[in-house]
Amino acid sequence: MAKDAPSSHPASSNAELAQAQVSAFLAIAADAIISLDDRLRITLFNEGAATMFGYRPSEIMGQPLDILIPERMRSRHTRHVADFSASPIAARKMAERQEIFARRKDGSEFPAEASIAKQMIDGRKSYMVVLRDVTDRKLAEVALAAANTELEARVADRTRALEAEIRRREEAHAALIQAQRMEAFGQLTGGVAHDFNNLLTIITGNLELLGADPELGPKAAFLKRAADAADMGAALTKRLLTFARRRRLTPQVLDVNEMILNLTEILQRSLGEPIALTTMLAGNVGRTRADASELENAILNLAINARDAMPEGGNLVIESRNATARDAGIPGNGEFVLISVSDTGHGMSPAVLERAFEPFFTTKEPGRGTGLGLSTVYGFAEQSGGHASIESAPGRGTTVNLYLPRTEETTETKAGPAETVPLSKNSEVVLVVEDNPEVRELTLQRVEGLGYVALEAENGAAAIRILQSEDDIQVVLSDIVMAGGVSGYDVAHWVREHAPRIRVLLTTGYAAEETQPGTADVAILRKPYKRADLALALHEALQE
Template sequence: MLQAILDSAVSAILAIDDTGRIRSVNPATEVMFGYRADEMLNQNIKMLMPEPYRTEHDDYIGRHVKTGEKRIIGIGREVQGQRKNGSIFPIHLAVSEFMVDGRRFFSGIINDLSDRAKLQDEVDRQSLLFETVFEHVPEALVISSPDGKILLFNPAATKIFGYDVAEATGMAWANLFGNPESLPQIEFDISRSIERAPDVILSVMLRRKDGSSFPAEGIITQVVDQHARPSVRVSVFRDVTETLKNKEAAVKSQRLEAIGQLTGGIAHDFNNLLTIISGNLELLEEQPLREQDRDLLDRAARAADSGARLTKRLLTFARRRHLAPAVINLNDQVRTMAELLRRTLGDMIDLRIQLASPLWLVRADAGEVEAAVLNLAINARDAMPEGGTLAVRTDNVVLEEGETGLEDSLKAGDYVRISVSDNGIGMSNDVLSRVFEPFFTTKPVGRGTGLGLSTIYGFIKQSNGNITINSEPGVGTTVNMYLPRCDEEAAQHDETLSLATEPHANGECILVVEDNRDVRQLTVNRLKRLGYDTVECASGVEAKAALESGQQVSAVFTDIVMPGGMTGIELATWISARLPDLPVILTTGFSDDAAVKSEADTFWPILRKPYTQKQLASTLRATIDKKAARQTSLRD
């Protein structure tokens, strides 16, 4: 029976004498170490040991025999064994001592711990992995007990909530929530998650150590044991303050872009109407009129001019107005308008101007910069009915990636900032969300058009800059305009063409291409008043056909945006290729995208509606004479 027990034992069982030689082994020993029994019998037990156990083993036995000291005998310990193939593996060795016929023997029971070692390695690996994730995950990771006490608090959580680990450990998990009324529902959802979905996903307001609240998204997982009882609660939170801000900015940007497209189209149509109105009024001015009729005519002309200024502001908001950018120093612009600002603001408002020196240069339309500052100053004045302080500042700023403007993240780089600040009544968040929309105003009826800030917005965006506005009711408002730094030197202004006289024709014939019948008829009448013969076409395709048929003209005056399959740009391009000596002048209600993309200003002069007869006469005469002079120089 004893032999049967030894043969069937899972553990390796062997016996050695007091010299360390192996006297018996069971089958499990052969399996464990890879030796046959006859290879082990009468061999020193050291053959089954790696260093340093192999060298030290005989000393252990000798010392025990002499002194009775027990290092392993009757105790058991974890050591290492060595197989026949040389591999080393962990074992648990239990040694006992017995006497047979007065001679001392030792028995050893050995268990292979390889599987346990592998399991421990996996546990260690998983622990290291958890520790790495716990320490470096960017979201706040909070592990709490079933009774709601925080057990673990990762570095991201300390950064988001403001508690250090010692403060958070043992603190109530519920203290992290900014709205206590939401907790019962959250707890209910967590309790139901055990039976249904494993996770609870929520959007919630959380609270920092300093008491401030912030929006967050979270995933809460209830971990249960084998009996389906709650073990720990794992909460992952992410601060979505910047995400919501960017989303709100994107929505605002899309809304303003849609309004801009609508506004630009309306302004373009109005420019056509104003061209007809102002042009015909100009023609009427040349007629003999009674004094009272001339007064009516002057009033109508002034109204048409006001309409033209209104459409310019609409086009600026829509970023479709043709600007005249130049390299300028914003300090110069502020200095030149300081006295105007003081007169505009009045005695009750203290104007403070702070100009950085040296200030980087920018490329912008100087007139639009001055109009923007003046508009902001007027708004600030109206926001301080009892008086106050208005500050205009300039400074150089370097923006980093991720800084947010009105719509989106500001492009990193060097900028010049011009700020207008007041300590007036300020604005609510609802007003701030719409402040740059055209026609939106909080002023009484008749006090404002609602186009001031929208015009500034359009000008700044068209200049590749950005704008921010900060306001708080009862505290005041600050508007920051950012314009990109320009490394060019400020250019000298060219003398503008004098429009005091109207150059007339020298027997030339002009091809007028315009799809709007009334605008076309007005243009023809104007040209005839200047002494030009005219040929009319209602589309680019019709004009092309006329030129291909041999129609002789001295210049082509064409609208840019026309139906019929050929724009004015396309017609001008065709003429440049087929009839390079024929001058082309373009006209448009705004700087159309096609004109911008084709850099039309570089190749052909453009008259922007509504234009005066003097502008038409001067541009036409200069273009024809310039072309003629070039042809003469080529012949010479």
């Protein structure tokens, strides 16, 4: 018997050691470890649970588990435990299917993550619950979700901003291409108009010379028809030069509303009964400085185009109001007067809208339009320091916007035309400088026909040589653009420096250089001109 006693001592020590290890584990565990009996009464409550829930073990031992569960979740939790108890599964994470919450002693709730295990001891079922407070993790998840939402919002904002910038750049690029194309058209049409004006000068001048023959008889009607056709050609080149921004305009201060009202009667007669004309004129519209005749022509052109777009009738609205550079799509802070002409016609397709301002482009039937109406409006607006734009879509009508710079100046009274055509009284000597032989010959005849003595020079260099040798010249009548490298402006500069007593009168069919420094006070006679225009210009030059 004495030999058996020592053998029981190690087993007792091992059990005590194991118990001590379990107690130490329960004491240092940060999670809540709770044991329950078969009636779900608390039989074990470690230090982690006491810290987490705020109960001392002496307060909680023997209490039902429901004391640790929010009241709103107790019935559901009871069902889950019952299902787990009846299942063959020995352990389960409580939060696998849904989020759970626990309740502290002070009544506050916190999100938790729990695992539960079951076992049979002495024929009775017991449970072990390990529960972890996941408040910090949930807060982190919420913060992360909020950060993600904010990031997505920022990305969306940046994406929208990027898309807007891309659209802006595409629109700016398209506008640049359109401006370059219109500028190319302007240079082309301006050059054509220059050459055409020289031809018209020859035609109209010779017709005038022929018309002076008293023995024409019935043939005078033929000359008149030819002269009328030449005048139509001159009007056409005038419109081309307006588009090309190469024609000298005569701007004056205008009351836009007054001009529109004065045109109303003419417009109503031109439009016909099927079209209802309405004006919407703002009362505070400012004044603008523009060429009155060109503005009238622009409004008439737009109204006629609108009429043609409404063959079965419709509504035409002419509107005026103040506008800004932003409204006009122009850089800067300028202020404008806006004249809008809107119709309810068939509208334009994108392809037609893109080319609407191009000269000679038209969708009308042959013989019904020159294709210069809108292009002339565009050129007039640009040359006046403004802008023109079109808004249109198929089936939605068309609106043409004409933006002209606003001015605070008051309206002016336009001087009337001269009543007489003055002739030379003292046989003054005029030096005609022209590189086109036909134009030069015609001009010499016209000048002599007005009573002047005419000398001729085939180019600018020849003119300067003649001026150096001739003392009797009183007026130089010179073309601006000439072959040989010496322009009419060069001749004018030479005269101003070496012979200031001589007057200079310049002529051109392409007034692209009318603002050359030092020649602002030099008069310019635009081709094709009539005999009366030449007579008046020479008379005024001599009177300076």
